[in-house]
Amino acid sequence: MKKRARIIYNPTSGREAIRRDLVDILNVYELAGYETSAFATTAEPHSAQNEALRAAEDGFDLIIAAGGDGTINEVVNGIAGLENRPVMAVIPAGTTNDYARALHIPRDNPLEAARIINQKKAARMDIGQANDSYFVNIAAGGSLSELTYSVPSKLKSMYGYLAYVVKGAELLPRVRPMDLRIEYDDGVYEGTTALFFLALTNSVGGFEQIVPDAKLDDGKFTLLVLKTSKLNEIMAIMSEALKGKHVDDPNVLYVKSDQVKIMPKPGYDNPVMINLDGEYGGDAPVEFVNHHAHIKMVANVDDMTDNQFVLPSIDL
Numbered sequence: 001m002k003k004r005a006r007i008i009y010n011p012t013s014g015r016e017a018i019r020r021d022l023v024d025i026l027n028v029y030e031l032a033g034y035e036t037s038a039f040a041t042t043a044e045p046h047s048a049q050n051e052a053l054r055a056a057e058d059g060f061d062l063i064i065a066a067g068g069d070g071t072i073n074e075v076v077n078g079i080a081g082l083e084n085r086p087v088m089a090v091i092p093a094g095t096t097n098d099y100a101r102a103l104h105i106p107r108d109n110p111l112e113a114a115r116i117i118n119q120k121k122a123a124r125m126d127i128g129q130a131n132d133s134y135f136v137n138i139a140a141g142g143s144l145s146e147l148t149y150s151v152p153s154k155l156k157s158m159y160g161y162l163a164y165v166v167k168g169a170e171l172l173p174r175v176r177p178m179d180l181r182i183e184y185d186d187g188v189y190e191g192t193t194a195l196f197f198l199a200l201t202n203s204v205g206g207f208e209q210i211v212p213d214a215k216l217d218d219g220k221f222t223l224l225v226l227k228t229s230k231l232n233e234i235m236a237i238m239s240e241a242l243k244g245k246h247v248d249d250p251n252v253l254y255v256k257s258d259q260v261k262i263m264p265k266p267g268y269d270n271p272v273m274i275n276l277d278g279e280y281g282g283d284a285p286v287e288f289v290n291h292h293a294h295i296k297m298v299a300n301v302d303d304m305t306d307n308q309f310v311l312p313s314i315d316l
Helices: 013-031 047-057 069-079 098-102 110-119 143-150 153-159 161-174 231-241
Strands: 003-009 034-040 062-067 087-092 121-130 133-135 138-142 178-184 187-193 195-199 221-226 252-257 259-264 273-276 279-283 286-298
Touching (some): 003 013, 003 047, 003 069, 013 062, 013 110, 047 062, 062 069, 062 110, 069 087, 069 098, 087 110, 110 286, 133 273, 133 279, 279 286
Parallel strands (some): 062 087, 087 286
Antiparallel strands (some): 121 133, 121 286, 138 273, 178 187, 195 221
16 A cells, blocks of 8 residues: 655745745655645644644654744644654755754755655654653753744744844843753752753754754753853853853753753742743743654655764664
């Protein structure tokens, strides 16, 4: 029986590049052996998530998330809680496309991204869970983490990284310290922080040196906590991070952990907003759990190095 694939695409993402190439993209998957159909997301809340769940429960073998990191996140949230999960693929069409960058998938050519299916290989990717929600790339909290959802979508599409730079320059002087208790596998951090994040890949905001030792399938988050809210120290750490030299900074906690709990300390009454793959994911307290090798993801394995993986790739 021929396998079935469902493309879930955001028709407005990436200046409508996906919609323009959709017929050719469908043909790529047909030639790869999949009876392929497409679904355009709508303005209805959780449109991509609901369609991913429907397609998975209907027995589709492959679900392709075509859009930005937000579309990928929704598709993962649609299938991650199921016992039987289809293989996933990604066609990037957003601004930063962090997840596609980590998978070495072409980010400026949707048709070439679709053709990665011809390698017939998938990686077993770790997936994070934050309370009742899932994420694939990063969870974060703090003033600087608000960048991704404080930049309007229209500006992201028009100006890309420039929109983030401008917004970052606006936010940096207004960084607020948070008073938190952070529990992880081998210890506890209690104190102030301007930013914390948990990464599943090495690509964070388009930079690949912030988590230089990331593995995609080791069952561990990389937890990074800035133990300062002083502007000059934050700027120094950001400069170090561009070269991957921040991991030994005394103002940085950098550890591996498969579970993390974030809790405001008693007396700290401000909300601690959680950012999941660039979208608002509720407020702390929050418990993070790493689901090891949870989703089979089509990846450009031929172009990736062995030190990105613990487990061997899967033949499709």
